[in-house]
Amino acid sequence: MSVATERYARSQANFAAAQAVIPGGVNSPVRAFRGVGGTPIFFDRGQGAYVWDVDGNRYIDYVLSWGPLLLGHAHPTVAQAIAEQAQRGTSFGAPTELETELARLVIDLVPSIEQIRFVNSGTEATMSALRLARAATGRRLIVKFTGCYHGHADMLLVQAGSGVATLGLPDSPGVPPAVAAETITVEYNDLDAVANLFANRGAEIAAVIVEPIAANMGFVLPKPGFLSGLREMTQRYGAIFILDEVMTGFRVAPGGAQALWGLDPDLTCLGKVIGGGLPVGAYAGKRQYMQLVAPAGPMYQAGTLSGNPLAMIAGLTTLRTAFANDGAAFEQAVTLTTNLANGLRDLGTRYRIPLQVGNVGTMFGCYFLRHPDAQITNYAEAKANADTQRYARFFWAMAERGVYLAPSQFEAGFVSTAHTAADIEQTLAAAEEAFAQL
Numbered sequence: 001m002s003v004a005t006e007r008y009a010r011s012q013a014n015f016a017a018a019q020a021v022i023p024g025g026v027n028s029p030v031r032a033f034r035g036v037g038g039t040p041i042f043f044d045r046g047q048g049a050y051v052w053d054v055d056g057n058r059y060i061d062y063v064l065s066w067g068p069l070l071l072g073h074a075h076p077t078v079a080q081a082i083a084e085q086a087q088r089g090t091s092f093g094a095p096t097e098l099e100t101e102l103a104r105l106v107i108d109l110v111p112s113i114e115q116i117r118f119v120n121s122g123t124e125a126t127m128s129a130l131r132l133a134r135a136a137t138g139r140r141l142i143v144k145f146t147g148c149y150h151g152h153a154d155m156l157l158v159q160a161g162s163g164v165a166t167l168g169l170p171d172s173p174g175v176p177p178a179v180a181a182e183t184i185t186v187e188y189n190d191l192d193a194v195a196n197l198f199a200n201r202g203a204e205i206a207a208v209i210v211e212p213i214a215a216n217m218g219f220v221l222p223k224p225g226f227l228s229g230l231r232e233m234t235q236r237y238g239a240i241f242i243l244d245e246v247m248t249g250f251r252v253a254p255g256g257a258q259a260l261w262g263l264d265p266d267l268t269c270l271g272k273v274i275g276g277g278l279p280v281g282a283y284a285g286k287r288q289y290m291q292l293v294a295p296a297g298p299m300y301q302a303g304t305l306s307g308n309p310l311a312m313i314a315g316l317t318t319l320r321t322a323f324a325n326d327g328a329a330f331e332q333a334v335t336l337t338t339n340l341a342n343g344l345r346d347l348g349t350r351y352r353i354p355l356q357v358g359n360v361g362t363m364f365g366c367y368f369l370r371h372p373d374a375q376i377t378n379y380a381e382a383k384a385n386a387d388t389q390r391y392a393r394f395f396w397a398m399a400e401r402g403v404y405l406a407p408s409q410f411e412a413g414f415v416s417t418a419h420t421a422a423d424i425e426q427t428l429a430a431a432e433e434a435f436a437q438l
């Protein structure tokens with residue numbers, strides 16, 4: 001990959017220094033830029049829709065810290081709320097009113113949620129939701145979908161997407177085979193395979209966990225009837241249906257994918273946007289299950305910093321701001337996302353570059369395909385049909401033109417309420433130049 005090294009000189013020096021003291025120089029593998037064959041860009045600051053790297057280059061940001069920054073970087077109201085709370089204390093290890101306020105707001109927004117427990121990350125959320133599903137059913141098996149990523153807990157690091165897909169890893173050493181054996185994987189969108197599984201082992205299955213949009217293998221939409229079919233089947237066999245809305249929550253609609261598509265999961269996992277840019281996660285759902293969580297019930301789960309006031313105020317302020325005035329700011333971001341996706345589709349057609357562009361709400365994804373007639377509806381097809389080398393060239397061509405996209409084709413993109421029509425125009429102009437080069 002030919003990357004203009006002078007432009008990233010300071011990033012590269014930073015990376016060399018980081019590698020000496022941090023494994024691979026990064027604190028999460030997707031930050032290593034392995035999916036685009038270069039070395040990471042180190043960032044210095046962000047404001048609104050823009051980020052600046054340590055070399056002083058400015059970018060329109062479509063990563064937004066992998067989704068949380070629905071209002072963009074350093075939104076003044078969020079920044080002020082965090083600063084004021086920091087003055088009052090950053091953590092008490094005891095309840096605060098803010099937790100109840102955020103819980104109420106989430107319950108108002110997301111249709112299936114009756115109670116919620118805050119944790120510190122999406123990984124904690126999915127891990128706890130699965131423990132709860134096993135506690136509620138007395139069963140052990142978990143069904144997940146190949147290429148979906150639900151964080152890095154042992155039982156979920158099986159055929160996972162995101163960084164695992166980007167690095168091309170099969171699974172992870174360190175996950176005990178006995179633990180992995182209790183997670184059964186099925187291709188995304190393959191309802192027949194799930195039906196077979198339930199027919200054979202239905203009495204052993206504690207839960208089905210799924211991303212409503214498979215946004216950790218790029219951007220794969222559920223086929224019509226796939227998610228409602230999972231709901232129906234889990235109900236029939238007495239298993240728990242867990243919707244992992246860490247990515248889609250408050251991004252595809254104020255009430256998440258479940259509100260958009262009329263789904264009624266037993267449990268929902270949340271993260272990213274509800275922390276407004278600070279570390280947070282949550283698992284939530286029907287009262288009958290949530291009442292099993294200690295101390296209301298016997299299923300133990302805890303956390304020193306869970307529900308900490310900084311994350312709570314950042315999340316509250318973010319959600320209140322995004323959905324004020326009947327969600328006008330959110331709707332504007334949805335319109336811009338649609339315009340961006342349509343613009344990319346048009347360019348693909350004009351320059352005869354086979355693309356599969358998807359968008360829902362403020363999320364989008366863009367696969368470069370190996371063949372004009374290829375399509376991607378699951379992980380096997382993503383691995384076979386996504387032209388990762390061409391995406392890498394596109395990524396760096398866009399970065400040189402001041403547009404920061406996900407440094408892997410197996411990740412989704414995000415738009416914030418801070419993006420403007422001019423940003424989208426500038427992005428499409430950069431994409432046109434990049435396409436002409438490709």
Ligand SMILES: N[C@H](C=O)CCC(=O)O
Nearest residue numbers: 028030066162163216411
């Ligand atoms: N796709 C991942 C999370 O949703 C990317 C973030 C990470 O692993 O650091």
